[in-house]
Amino acid sequence: MELVHDGFLYTALFLTLYFQVFMLLTYFGWSKKEKYPGFAENELPSVSIMIPCWNEETTVVKTIESLLGLNYPKEKLFVVVIDDGSTDNTWQVVQQFANHPQVRLLQKKNEGSKFAALNYGLDNIHTDIVGCLDADSRVDIEALRHSILPFSNPDIMCVVPSMVIDSPKTFWQHMQKPEYELGIYMRNVFSSLNSLYITPGPFSIFRKSVFDKIGYYNEAHHTEDLEFALRMQMNGMRIVHAPDSLVYTHGPKTWPTLLKQRVRWTYGFLRNMLSDYRYMFFKKDLGNLGTFILPFAMLSNLITIIAFPFLIWGLVSSIYKFGIEWVSRGFDIKTPSFDLFYTNNQSYAYISLLLLIITFLIVYISRRSILRTRLLSFDLLTFFIYPFFASWWVIKSAYNFVTSKKSAWR
Amino acid sequence: MKQSSFEWFKYVITFVITAGIFITVFYVTKLVNERKLSEIKSIQDKIAVDLLSSETQFSLLKRSTCTQDGSSLLAPEIGTLGERLAFMENQLGTDNADVVGLKKYYSLLQMKDYLLGLELSQKCSFKPIYILYFYEDKCTDCEKQGYALTALREKYPELRVYSFDADLDLSAISTLETIYKVSGDLPALVINEKLYTGFQSIETIEKLIPELKKSLEKETTTTVKPKPTIKSKIIAPVVPIVTTDTVGTKPVTN
Numbered sequence: 001m002e003l004v005h006d007g008f009l010y011t012a013l014f015l016t017l018y019f020q021v022f023m024l025l026t027y028f029g030w031s032k033k034e035k036y037p038g039f040a041e042n043e044l045p046s047v048s049i050m051i052p053c054w055n056e057e058t059t060v061v062k063t064i065e066s067l068l069g070l071n072y073p074k075e076k077l078f079v080v081v082i083d084d085g086s087t088d089n090t091w092q093v094v095q096q097f098a099n100h101p102q103v104r105l106l107q108k109k110n111e112g113s114k115f116a117a118l119n120y121g122l123d124n125i126h127t128d129i130v131g132c133l134d135a136d137s138r139v140d141i142e143a144l145r146h147s148i149l150p151f152s153n154p155d156i157m158c159v160v161p162s163m164v165i166d167s168p169k170t171f172w173q174h175m176q177k178p179e180y181e182l183g184i185y186m187r188n189v190f191s192s193l194n195s196l197y198i199t200p201g202p203f204s205i206f207r208k209s210v211f212d213k214i215g216y217y218n219e220a221h222h223t224e225d226l227e228f229a230l231r232m233q234m235n236g237m238r239i240v241h242a243p244d245s246l247v248y249t250h251g252p253k254t255w256p257t258l259l260k261q262r263v264r265w266t267y268g269f270l271r272n273m274l275s276d277y278r279y280m281f282f283k284k285d286l287g288n289l290g291t292f293i294l295p296f297a298m299l300s301n302l303i304t305i306i307a308f309p310f311l312i313w314g315l316v317s318s319i320y321k322f323g324i325e326w327v328s329r330g331f332d333i334k335t336p337s338f339d340l341f342y343t344n345n346q347s348y349a350y351i352s353l354l355l356l357i358i359t360f361l362i363v364y365i366s367r368r369s370i371l372r373t374r375l376l377s378f379d380l381l382t383f384f385i386y387p388f389f390a391s392w393w394v395i396k397s398a399y400n401f402v403t404s405k406k407s408a409w410r
Numbered sequence: 411m412k413q414s415s416f417e418w419f420k421y422v423i424t425f426v427i428t429a430g431i432f433i434t435v436f437y438v439t440k441l442v443n444e445r446k447l448s449e450i451k452s453i454q455d456k457i458a459v460d461l462l463s464s465e466t467q468f469s470l471l472k473r474s475t476c477t478q479d480g481s482s483l484l485a486p487e488i489g490t491l492g493e494r495l496a497f498m499e500n501q502l503g504t505d506n507a508d509v510v511g512l513k514k515y516y517s518l519l520q521m522k523d524y525l526l527g528l529e530l531s532q533k534c535s536f537k538p539i540y541i542l543y544f545y546e547d548k549c550t551d552c553e554k555q556g557y558a559l560t561a562l563r564e565k566y567p568e569l570r571v572y573s574f575d576a577d578l579d580l581s582a583i584s585t586l587e588t589i590y591k592v593s594g595d596l597p598a599l600v601i602n603e604k605l606y607t608g609f610q611s612i613e614t615i616e617k618l619i620p621e622l623k624k625s626l627e628k629e630t631t632t633t634v635k636p637k638p639t640i641k642s643k644i645i646a647p648v649v650p651i652v653t654t655d656t657v658g659t660k661p662v663t664n
Contacts, residue, residue: 014428014432017428017431017432018428021424021428022424025424321553324553324554328554328557328558328611329557329558329561330612344501345439345443347436347439351431351435
């Protein structure tokens with residue numbers, strides 16, 4: 001047992017550290033910052049942004065307004081609202097934009113997944129560039145400028161933004177904030193490695209020609225943004241990250257909704273990667289993506305699953321130990337001693353500490369060079385408990401995968 | 411269509427760096443553990459010297475009356491040393507050869523301290539308050555008993571707890587067990603020459619040793635100087651005589 005435990009622990013730590021070192025080296029030295037030729041003001045392409053909405057009466061107006069407020073020539077920016085058969089007042093609420101020259105309102109019957117609404121919208125788009133924004137998100141005023149710039153390179157087919165949790169209120173939203181900040185860094189590095197494999201719903205911008213060449217969105221186990229990115233990668237289409245293109249999104253407020261969202265993501269990843277796109281693993285002409293990024297993403301799920309019982313066991317046994325001490329010596333407050341002798345001197349402790357430092361360093365990088373926000377905040381403390389929740393949703397997803405239980409969109 | 415490049419050397423460099431970090435960490439861990447163990451070892455050596463010098467001093471003074479405070483003749487570090495050893499055992503595992511060696515050494519030192527205490531109590535008015543404690547690994551009650559005894563020792567500095575790991579392959583411990591008829595039923599405590607098996611709570615032990623509460627009263631009224639300084643003053647001139655002898659008197663563990 002001891003041997004199995006230590007063997008797993010050190011293997012997992014080695015792999016994680018390897019991954020983090022690779023990411024850091026890529027970020028600091030190996031990636032050449034790509035230079036884009038840029039557009040002259042009158043050459044800027046026309047852009048349509050689709051907003052698929054299902055029962056979004058409270059947020060949709062704000063989303064539309066944030067898009068209309070973008071710093072971009074008005075005659076080249078269009079908003080397409082797709083009411084996906086809402087049962088609330090969404091359709092009535094958006095009527096205030098009925099005569100707006102930049103806004104188009106579309107309505108369709110609900111089919112239970114977002115991809116159908118997106119495809120319906122795509123059929124009604126006539127601009128060269130098309131994007132999408134979820135109804136619960138809003139964009140930074142300069143976001144589109146930053147996202148359009150890479151398209152001045154004709155090779156680039158899709159640009160993904162930096163996502164930020166918008167004004168977090170609940171604990172769960174505060175937990176997602178640093179997580180998303182880590183995500184910005186990862187996305188930046190993956191972009192340098194030409195290994196982005198998700199084109200997230202909020203404000204990913206595409207050339208319309210992509211859809212004409214490789215087809216529209218698929219159902220893809222409710223993760224159409226993952227499947228579409230994989231399909232683009234398979235067709236050698238470049239996806240890049242525009243770090244300064246900021247999109248603010250509302251993370252799930254409660255644990256059940258967060259769990260549902262994450263199970264949908266992870267389940268979708270497992271489904272797509274282990275069935276339809278299995279052949280992408282170690283496929284040579286996919287470069288870093290096939291050889292390293294995708295296998296590692298799969299492996300990290302496996303590590304999370306195996307780590308969970310150990311995490312729980314560690315937690316339970318330390319509570320038990322504390323309980324025994326408490327019962328046998330009674331409740332007296334010991335003066336804490338700072339004797340260096342009693343510091344934990346086991347290798348895993350040092351490596352875990354190093355990984356924690358790297359994690360904070362990454363958040364520091366994101367906050368300093370991309371978000372330009374406060375460097376320290378209390379939400380960083382959530383890193384200590386995040387693994388428990390992450391294990392939970394990964395295990396639930398794996399369970400659903402094994403038992404072939406479908407995850408619902410909502 | 412641009413084909414993605416895969417650069418092997420980046421992966422190799424990353425591997426070298428990661429492996430380097432691992433090797434460094436393992437090396438540092440080993441180094442620090444060795445230092446901690448040698449720290450324990452040097453404390454034990456010091457205790458050995460102190461005990462031997464106390465014994466010698468005691469023999470020298472045998473015919474005169476006991477003028478000094480008897481407790482100053484016993485080794486004060488023995489309790490805290492036990493905690494350090496327990497911590498190292500926890501970190502390195504019960505099977506670690508260095509830990510086992512140090513534990514045997516420690517057990518013998520405790521016995522010497524205990525015997526010296528007995529001798530003192532016969533010849534002088536000083537009466538040490540002590541508990542012999544037998545335990546084994548992986549027994550919940552022993553863990554509880556350990557916490558309770560540590561708490562007691564913190565509460566009553568006069569109390570001397572001599573703890574012996576029954577699993578330890580040391581004939582002296584077996585002999586001690588035979589004397590007090592300690593069977594496999596652990597934890598076992600010897601208080602005032604009487605054997606108690608099973609977990610004994612702090613309150614029970616306080617009742618069994620009424621001297622404990624009294625010692626606390628005495629402590630608050632009479633103690634002026636910290637014990638170690640008194641001790642070193644007394645022992646200092648004797649040390650050079652015995653140090654030459656310590657190599658031979660170091661308990662040889664089998």
